[in-house]
Amino acid sequence: MNRFAWLLDRLAYEPRRNAKLALITDYLRSTPDPDRGYALAAMTGGLAFRNAKPGLIRALVAERTDPLLFGLSYDYVGDLSETVALMWPARHGANAVPHLPEVVESLREAGKTDLPRLVAGWLDALDETGRWALLKLITGALRIGVSARLAKTAAANLGGVPPDEVEQVWHGLEPPYRELFAWLEGVGPRPEARDPAPFRPVMLSHPIEDGDFDRLDPAEFSAEWKWDGIRVQAVSGRKADGSRVTRLYSRTGEDIAGAFPDLVDELTLDGALDGELLVMRESAVQSFNTLQQRLNRKTVTAKMLGEFPAHIRVYDLLADGEEDIRHLPLDERRGRLEAFLSRLASVRFDLSPEIPFASWEKLTAARSDPASAGAGADAEAVEGCMIKRRDSPYLPGRPKGYWWKWKRDARLVDCVLMYAQRGHGKRSSFYSDYTFGVWRVAAEGGEELVPVGKAYFGFTDEELIELDKYVRKNTVNRFGPVREVTHEAQAGLVFEVAFEGLQRSTRHKSGLAMRFPRISRIRWDKPPREADHIEVLEALLPTNV
Template sequence: MIRFAGLLDRLIFTPGRNAKVRILTDYFREAPDPERGWAVAAITRDLDIKTIKAGQIKQLVYTRVDGALFDMSHDYVGDLAEAAALIWPEKPGQNYVPTLTDAVETLNGVTRTEALEVVERWFDALDASGRWALIKLATGGLRIGVAARLVKVALAEYGGKPVQEIEELWHGLKPPYLSLFSWLEGGEKPASAAAAPFRPVMLSHPIEEADKPKIDLAEMSAEWKWDGIRVQAVREGDERRVYSRTGDDIGGAFPDILAAMPFDAAIDGELLVFDPHVRDRFAVRPFNDLQQRLNRKTVSQKMMKSHPAFIRAYDLLWLEGEDLRPLPFEERRARLEGLLLREHRASPDGDERFDLSEVVDLPDWDALATARANPPLDAIEGVMLKRRSSVYVPGRPKGEWWKWKREPFLVDAVMMYAQRGHGKRSSYYSDYTFGVWKDAENGRELVPVGKAYHGFTDEELRKIDKYVRDNTIARYGPVRSVRADEDKGLVLEIAFEGLGRSTRHKSGVAMRFPRVSRLRWDKPSREADTIETLEAMLPEEA
């Protein structure tokens, strides 16, 4: 656990992506099997230890520390694992320090009662850093700012292999990945054990003004850019999967999509939610409705009925045993049209969940700019350009696919609450809830409309943190309420991608991808925007 805890510390406190990759590759060289494989599984969140829950850790700490003292410490620190690791008073005599392999294999082989006894002994042997790592490992709360794909990139660099090969194998591999590491070190490549594998996605470049002269529109096919999430729907025999763009299997949240895949194919497209009450079966609902179905392990029949999902298909990567990725986009597109037309004819009244992304006629930059700024539906966030001759290759090849998104919405809002961050930000108030003005019975009041935690520099973070501490009017555990009235308040210029109605928020609206665009130290809080400003930005009701 000491080596694993050191790895986590270095990853948390190292900001650069390339530096994190170097840390991981160094660890892969130093750590033996199966330890390094368990570490990979823990960081990618593919490790499931069922014998320890966060509540049990809290009760265990209560046996050594006064409950009120720990609760106050927990409130101040804001993280259960960190508070427990720091406050735990060791008992002398326990000197066996477990390895990461010990921790995983032991905790997966004992009962919950036995697991708690084991953890108590290990807490006495480990230092604070080791205890923190053990708690995060055991409770599944390991979030250290390292995406699963970054780990795959590090594995590829360690073994000198293309990351795309690792991504295609990934869902057929099991922790602790002994066959993977053997291959990376010169052994035989693991057989692709997973049916319906993920195929690494092809990405687009944002269009900047300097790019326009380089793009020959006569060679491009134009489509709308939809405000959903990029997915890959794959069926091979009896195996059906829906993958996110990073290769995570999200099919458990979309059984209605899985059930409506009659073809052996891999389709690339946009996951969206349609309105079941509108005659057009694929009338797209706002992203906020799709969000109700994301990040769920299971979904109820009621949710599937009220928020039915579908895929707007725009590419065909594999069909009935044939890899189509080496073909030009124009040919793949024709094969996709034929497949969807064939399936529609086979079941004209069936529960179809796939339709074709429309090709739009945008012959020049003026037409593109007009379409981008005034799309026919609010669920469209811009336009896409794809070279008709482009083959499908993983990554972001220059000059093949382009995206031109709408300019973000901007509003001025007032900070209302601030919460401590995580990792290297755990000592700063870095997560901000903000609101806009609304007329009330006794004058105007602020109503929360969103939360943001990025868009500012480290230097700006220190200034905001000082402002929060100097203007706190109430404390709620790790959250502080700051002064926010018409005479005093910190105005934040907030950029966001879209807006939807919400019954969960007092304001009645929810923002899509809000972030701090600017700090408006110069602007009086009374001049921040009103709820009417945001309501005017809402998409029209279907």
């Protein structure tokens, strides 16, 4: 456990990607099984402990420390694991320092009644860094700046194989990945997926910049709409006994089929489809807010199936029957996809239409006005467009030069800062999370501010220091860890906020909520009374919201 804690500590303070990669590779090379496998699982999000929750940690520390002191410390530090690790009154020598496999296997098997004793014993035995790593492992929030892709790349380095090769076999494996390491170190065969309906790592795109168009030939690319849904993979195959297995995967490989029986029942052909999960009513794509009624559910009622009918707008075919066709060029996969959907003949699946264009200027015009460029009634569900090389294979990860995303320009609105809260991790000492609002007519007359969103990025480190000073100097009230700042008509701070979409919300007093808001500019020069009114936002609402 101590060596795993050392690795996490080094990674947390190392800003350079290549240095992080070297640290992980060295750890995996020098650490035996099963320790390295469980460490790799922790870094790739492959561990989940049903009964170990942050609430357990809070209850344990409340028994060992003064609750008021813990509350004040947590407010200052901003990170639960770090606060508990520093405050825990250790009893060194009371227990043996646990090994990582012991911790993982015990957390998996222990019941709710046994967990408090186990975790407290481990915390007693470990030092501050070990306690911090243990708590990060339990809560699942490592926050060490390591993506799953980077960790898999480090594993691939052990065998000198491309990271894509590891991605190809990854979802047929389980921690502690003994088969994977045996293959990478040349002492075992390449792991083979035995799942009849496996998840295939998704291919991602790069945001396109204006200068990129000068280097790209429009004749070599196709374009299609970028829909405001969630990326999914619908896969169906047969077991050895002939029974069908159908799964619906999220972008990260989580099987969400249980919440979408209306889609699962319709996929009656063997294959793997890549597309966008949407809700369709009367042949029109609905808003993302409507789709959210179907997301994050284990099961759904018959009423919900009728009110929020699920749909997949398909844009790629990864497997046709038992044949993996990801190596084929996009144009050829597209042709086979059209034939596949024709055979499927389901109203729940349709082909994502291509955008006709002969030049980047034509595509620019189409992106600006999707309704006139073929999107029709679905135009309000368009986020922008995707640009794909016609000869591109389907590769896992985010390979350069193949796929680009070109989102529609963000909407901008001037909002007034209302509340601030400390951030997490390296920002735990700064008030970096900001809630902002717009003006509206109050019921009793006059005007009032109502919150419409929250953002914690879009500004530089230097601007963060100035914002933190402003919050501390202009606090007028406190609600636990939240500070209310001055936001009168004549005093306060205005943010220019950029956001991707807007939806109705019962959680906000304004009745509106922004999608993906970020602070575009700090308007030190603008009086709060000149910030925008709620009518400006309401005019931007989609008509199908």
